[in-house]
Amino acid sequence: MTDEKLTTAEALKQWRSAEQVAAVARRGKVAAEAAAAAAKDAAEAANATADASKTALAAATFAEASAAKTAMAARLTVEATMADSADATSDSAMADVSESEARHRYQMAAQTAATRLEPGEG
Numbered sequence: 001m002t003d004e005k006l007t008t009a010e011a012l013k014q015w016r017s018a019e020q021v022a023a024v025a026r027r028g029k030v031a032a033e034a035a036a037a038a039a040k041d042a043a044e045a046a047n048a049t050a051d052a053s054k055t056a057l058a059a060a061t062f063a064e065a066s067a068a069k070t071a072m073a074a075r076l077t078v079e080a081t082m083a084d085s086a087d088a089t090s091d092s093a094m095a096d097v098s099e100s101e102a103r104h105r106y107q108m109a110a111q112t113a114a115t116r117l118e119p120g121e122g
Helices: 008-116
Strands: none
Touching: none
16 A cells, blocks of 8 residues: 555554554563673673682682691691600609619718717717
């Protein structure tokens, strides 16, 4: 139909139909724009999550290395403390022997001194 033979009712009907198609197309465009924005946000979030995961992995690796060093230091401290304890035990035993020897020498000296002095000679 050409515009000259088109009735007002038919022209109105076509116009309304075109308006509906345009409205649906606008809604589709808005939905597509929203979906694109959401996809962009999702991509940014995924990248941020990947970066955070890399950072967490690096931190975990560092923590593991630090824990291993701490464990080694603790082992060395235990070994040194055990050696110090053994040395202290040995020193204590030697001090006991020295004290016992000194006591024995004193008792011998006291006994010798007592036998030199006879009763009534004092």
